[in-house]
Amino acid sequence: MKHFLRIGGFVELSTVDIPKRACCVVFLAGCNFDCVFCQNSTLIPIDSGDLIELTKLVSEISKNMLIDSVSISGGEPILQPALIPLCQELKKNFYVNVDTNGSIPRVVETLTSIVNRIALDIKCEFNSYADITRAPSHLVGAIKESFNIINSASNTDFEVRTTIVPSLIGELDVSAISRFLTAQNFRGVYVLQQFWNEGDVREFKTIESPTRSELIKLAKMAIDLGVGNVAIRTREQGYEFIS
Numbered sequence: 243m244k245h246f247l248r249i250g251g252f253v254e255l256s257t258v259d260i261p262k263r264a265c266c267v268v269f270l271a272g273c274n275f276d277c278v279f280c281q282n283s284t285l286i287p288i289d290s291g292d293l294i295e296l297t298k299l300v301s302e303i304s305k306n307m308l309i310d311s312v313s314i315s316g317g318e319p320i321l322q323p324a325l326i327p328l329c330q331e332l333k334k335n336f337y338v339n340v341d342t343n344g345s346i347p348r349v350v351e352t353l354t355s356i357v358n359r360i361a362l363d364i365k366c367e368f369n370s371y372a373d374i375t376r377a378p379s380h381l382v383g384a385i386k387e388s389f390n391i392i393n394s395a396s397n398t399d400f401e402v403r404t405t406i407v408p409s410l411i412g413e414l415d416v417s418a419i420s421r422f423l424t425a426q427n428f429r430g431v432y433v434l435q436q437f438w439n440e441g442d443v444r445e446f447k448t449i450e451s452p453t454r455s456e457l458i459k460l461a462k463m464a465i466d467l468g469v470g471n472v473a474i475r476t477r478e479q480g481y482e483f484i485s
């Protein structure tokens with residue numbers, strides 16, 4: 243049986259998406275959120291991107307001799323049924339990461355037995371979710387369920403990340419999320435990443451990226467609130483653990 247995926251683009255080589263690894267990033271098209279700060283907004287429409295057959299996609303990725311891993315991002319990858327067979331194929335030769343907004347826990351649960359790593363967005367404090375993501379507020383329950391599923395799957399590397407957007411997502415959010423992570427005995431790495439006001443950003447084009455030192459300050463606050471492993475992701479220095 244042939245499987246098809248809707249692809250929005252590729253980054254052939256990244257050293258910042260997965261720590262200590264060189265990966266390619268595949269952007270799957272279509273998303274069920276409409277985040278106000280989305281940096282890949284052209285991938286939100288469910289019919290965006292181009293269709294590609296799974297074996298052709300895996301063959302293209304496998305030609306890349308510079309990588310040891312593949313990160314599948316979006317859009318929202320878990321919306322595409324062919325994500326599961328894609329991960330199964332890639333896992334034969336690569337360390338595989340999937341980025342997700344966590345809105346479909348049953349797919350997240352399936353992924354925990356297939357992929358090496360899951361990066362779950364917790365975009366803001368949960369009370370602001372409907373405003374920030376413009377998705378139905380009941381999905382907060384689904385995201386918490388996905389969190390618990392991954393947090394219990396000890397064989398799957400786990401990143402929770404929040405994109406810091408000055409004037410929109412910052413200290414109050416990191417504080418609330420850190421308290422949640424600590425209360426849930428979070429076992430993974432909490433990553434604070436820079437917002438970049440370029441590409442497909444719509445509403446926040448005039449907002450500057452947070453500086454590295456601002457992210458370090460927020461990371462130290464997360465540590466003070468009990469989160470064990472905290473990192474930042476910046477354009478200047480890539481992925482850095484903070485202690």
Ligand code: SF4
Pocket residue numbers: 273274275276277279280281282283286316317318343
């Ligand atoms: S979940 Fe990601 S891809 Fe979807 S709208 Fe939000 S930021 Fe954009």
